[in-house]
Amino acid sequence: MSQALDTPSPPAAPSAPAEDPAVLAARYGLTVSGARPTLPAYVGQLWQRRHFITAFATAKLTSQYSQAKLGQVWQVATPLLNAAVYYFIFGVLMGTKRNVPDYVPFLVTGVFVWTFTQSSVMAGTRAISGSLGLVRALHFPRASLPISYCLQQLQQLLFSMCALFVILLCFGVPPALSWVLVIPALTLQFTFNTGLALVMARMGAKTPDIAQLMPFLLRTWMYVSGVMWSIDKMLSGKDLPHIVLVLLQANPAAIYIDLMRFALIDSFHASQLPPHVWLWATGWALLSGVGGFIYFWKAEETYGRG
Structure with a gap:
């Protein structure tokens, strides 16, 4: 009896080594929740x-x-009221209209085109931080939000363009074949605006306070973009450093505004455009559109967290 109790139990069989969780997940098609997809998959x-x-x-x-x-009337009334204020301050009080033919069409075109860029940037800045409920509740590519906001601003601009055409006709600007250039000019500007909105969306998602700073930066950008005055006329005869002239001529907002004026206003001649203006416009659109998209995509998995 004691010998049976003292008999040692056989050694336990060695357990199989645990399989790597990553290998196990890959075998069953499991992926990390919220992981950033590849760029082609994201597109x-x-x-x-x-x-x-x-x-x-x-x-x-x-x-x-x-x-x-008044509902949707404000889509057109808001930029028109802004143009009226700028006309009184810059055109009448400061006498800017004396140096610019067709000043009212010149000014309204600049205001409408600038408003498109300004609104796209502001909407992009709040695209993620202002939609956290949607971002945290549903799974979708987050770039959908800033892109849709820019598309909204494009739709609003198209409504405003109807009023712009009426203003052009009322002030004696006849329809011309050059009006067709509005299509490529707006396409390039939309691409540029969307890329910039994507950049601001990522920055605004990380630092929401940047939305409070943007109106001041955008106002400064507007004043150097020739919205209310002609860059070509104002710089004529001025002895400015070459770098200042280059920066003013390469300003993307001014480039898209001048392209729209060249397309719509017959008194705005090609000599008033910066050199190689279409190359500049295309370059800015590609740099902002492609660069902004990649910059936003690289932080895809971080949006809505924290």
Whole structure:
């Protein structure tokens, strides 16, 4: 009896080594939640949601003035009122209109085109930080938000363009074949605005306070972009450093404004455009559009966290 109790138990069989979790996850097709997809896959996801982006932009545009009695009239009235204020201050009080033919069409075109860029940048700055509920509740490529906001601003500009055409006709600017140039000019500007909005969306998601700083930066940018005055006329005969002239001529906002004026106003001649203006416009659009998209994509997995 004691011998049976004292008999040692056989040694336990060695356990199999645990399999690497990464290998196990790959075997069953599991991925990290919220991981950043590859750039081609990300582009594909955005294309699959193109209808959502368009519908979201249209819905935001429709609801923007839903509480106002005049409703969508404010889409056109707001930039027109801004143009009226600038006309009184810069055109009448400062006498800028004396040096610029067709000053009212010149000014209104500049205001409308600048408003497109300004609104796109401001909307992009708040695209992620102002939509955290949507970002945290649903899984979708976050670039959909700043792109849809820029598309909303483009739709609003197209409404304003109808009023702009009426203003041009009322002030004696006849329709011309050059009006077709509005299409490539707006396409390049939309690409530039979207890239800039993507950059600001990532910065605004990390530092929401940047939205409070942007109005001051945008106002400064507006004053050096020739919205209310002709850069060509103001710089004529001025002995300025060459670098200042280059910066003013290479200013992307001024380039897109001048392209629209050249397309629409017959008194705005090609000699008033910066050298190689279409190359500048295309270069800015590619740099901002492609660079801004990649910059935003690199932080895809961080949006809505923290």
